[in-house]
Amino acid sequence: MKERLHISMLMDYYSSFLTDKQREMMRLHYEEDYSLGEIAAIYHISRQGAYDSIKKGEAVLQKHEQYLGLVKKQQQLNCKIKEIQHQLTQLSIPAQQQTVMEAIEKLLCELGELS
Numbered sequence: 001m002k003e004r005l006h007i008s009m010l011m012d013y014y015s016s017f018l019t020d021k022q023r024e025m026m027r028l029h030y031e032e033d034y035s036l037g038e039i040a041a042i043y044h045i046s047r048q049g050a051y052d053s054i055k056k057g058e059a060v061l062q063k064h065e066q067y068l069g070l071v072k073k074q075q076q077l078n079c080k081i082k083e084i085q086h087q088l089t090q091l092s093i094p095a096q097q098q099t100v101m102e103a104i105e106k107l108l109c110e111l112g113e114l115s
Helices: 002-017 020-031 036-043 047-068 070-089 095-114
Strands: none
Touching (some): 002 020, 020 036, 020 047, 036 047, 070 095
């Protein structure tokens, strides 16, 4: 499950580096949960051909993540946002500063949604 999620995240960032066929095969496999046999039938290729195409696509995604690290940076940002939110809940804020705290929490939520 964790591997599927990781590949899906890589696809969000780097799918433009895949061929159209690889992108669609990987989408079917990872997002639509199609089996290799089902993908092979759609593309009129062998099951091994579908497997090879998906594995090559995975290698392309991993290579770009290795060089650019966008998924890793996003995960680090998400962790920092959560930590800031946690630390904010530990503060005792006077009533007159509560609106400032609410504004900060709103901005952190928006940052999390952008990621």
